[in-house]
Amino acid sequence: MGAKIGIKEVAAAAGVSITTVSHALNDKGRLPDGTRDRVREVAERLGYRPNVNARNLAGGRSGLLALAVSQVEDLAFQLGDFDYFASLIRYATTAALDRGYALAIAPAAEAEGTLHKISPDGAIVVDPVPGDSSLAYLRQRGIPIVTTGRVLDGSDEDYWVDNDHVAGVRGVLDHLAAVGAKRIALVAPRSFASYVVDVRAGYSGWCAEHGIEERVATAPTVTEDGGFEAAISLLDGPDPPDAIYAALDRLAIGVLLAANARNVDVPGRLRVAACTDSVAAQAARPPLTTLGLNPERIGREAIGMLIDIVEGVEVEPRHRIVPTRVIERESTLGGAAQERARLDSNR
Amino acid sequence: MGAKIGIKEVAAAAGVSITTVSHALNDKGRLPDGTRDRVREVAERLGYRPNVNARNLAGGRSGLLALAVSQVEDLAFQLGDFDYFASLIRYATTAALDRGYALAIAPAAEAEGTLHKISPDGAIVVDPVPGDSSLAYLRQRGIPIVTTGRVLDGSDEDYWVDNDHVAGVRGVLDHLAAVGAKRIALVAPRSFASYVVDVRAGYSGWCAEHGIEERVATAPTVTEDGGFEAAISLLDGPDPPDAIYAALDRLAIGVLLAANARNVDVPGRLRVAACTDSVAAQAARPPLTTLGLNPERIGREAIGMLIDIVEGVEVEPRHRIVPTRVIERESTLGGAAQERARLDSNR
DNA sequence: TTGACATGCAAAAGCGTTTCTGCATAAGCT
């Protein structure tokens, strides 16, 4: 009973040839539905799992997918620095493995080299920036691409999945307005990743609609210090804001530090919200209200699409938008809630 | 020039058979060093990369390695919750890929199921606990195992790599003593993972040597709330400590919150240090002094050993200990350093 | 009836490695 069961065993059990089994399982060849179903049932019953290596070898694929993060010169950061990416990677890895592919993470610094070395069957590019070199490389080699976040100068032919940042910003701004904020500022990095553009555009649109003056501070980096600097410039300026929305969780933590440095009470005198939930955002003092993204689903969908493309399956639609949700915490909520309460509810 | 070059091409270029190429490249068979070197050189020149799938297929392996985190019933947590694990996973993945293996992360909740499903060639078990079920499963199936952290009831035959916690605790305690702490407490989780045992033992030993009374608080969970509770019990007790060493970064953040809740100045009245450096520890207020581990090296070494075992290479020694280092930050250092200074040096 | 064509399936040829077996030739012994 413990014997390895391969396609041969399934064929024998179903009383057909291995060709037929392969065809039945992969929706190829000419087979009546009866045979197809019967074979599938037998395979299922026997717990047949195709050998991934044999499959890839015969199929002429490498069985490798790559994940690269798009990079602008000076905005360098480590992939794992952000919970969002860590999560995305984790789920993408699992999703790929489930379908018999391995996911290789291309270190940002040497993305192209890695891509060349492993020659993947397909690639995910995270937060692509127009003119990104890995993107160019992949296109030139004809390697299928799915991006998470759109390529701004891309075409309708592109495959991508994206967070619904447009709706997300509005959700956060509405929340801030609802808790009484009147002078809401935005802290965002430079960069032409689509999410930054979306956030900036969403903010501008919302301000225009609500007749609120725009206050935008550009963060010089994407980590805490960048948020700190941007926030200081806002707080020290004339007519400082009573709320700040930071486009990244770590920027928001920097904002919190800046508020502390200037003795500005949060949320009393300044409300702070961030895009992307994370452990750090939850653990911050006070805990940060965030726009919760869904890296798990982004990762899964991107991998799903990519593998379909690699295997020649029709992919429709080519674009997927994943909803977000506002997670309200103390940094924007009225009274200074009790630390204990938060901790208790955390159990 | 662009043609795919396989073992056949190398054989042709070197004027030998493919058998010889395979033998030369894998240190098998009977070949004079001359031939071996010549073949290798040709392979190198041609940029030959063996096809991973063909290799695994022929070798009868799956090409998959699994990574599971050992788990005690109630100490459940998400893998990615800790920077240490995230880092470990990242580097392990890369190291595996470099040698033609894919690393599957087994979700803690369903580790056994995953292991069964993918039937890996070998497995890494992180922080094994005596009696862990994945461990039992792997042993019973005869799947090679390398653990990061030792199995307490294990044997000398076990393969493991571990952080040098014994030296690490001493380093931190020495540091705390050096900055003036007299009543140093330990906050550690329950659990029989070797690092917890090491930390507790190291602490006891150090206290005995220095004639300091032991103050140990056991954290009910491994996250912030656990640290909070443990710290509160210490701070509210008779003769509260003037320094706390927390065995995990997130526990330490809980300790910080507790100090804040009790209006105890850090580092003025209480010095706080943690094991494991992380982004959260750096971003904490005040930034935490930590014992920096080396997940990158742990991951690499573990994978290296594991693949050697899988491929039948002699592995010596079976145990590897990776050094740690104390990273001094404000939470234990004298004057309240300037936030600005920290941020500036962060650039 | 008889060819033309569709249908249902099997045989067999790969895919790129590893490894077992075997055959020369060279070297060492009596």
Added chain:
DNA sequence: AGCTTATGCAGAAACGCTTTTGCATGTCAA
């Protein structure tokens, strides 16, 4: 000199699957 053993290498099978090709049938129109 003749026999055994060691050495250097090549041929070919095997790994488990996909896919191309081809062979029987059965169906339909002429």
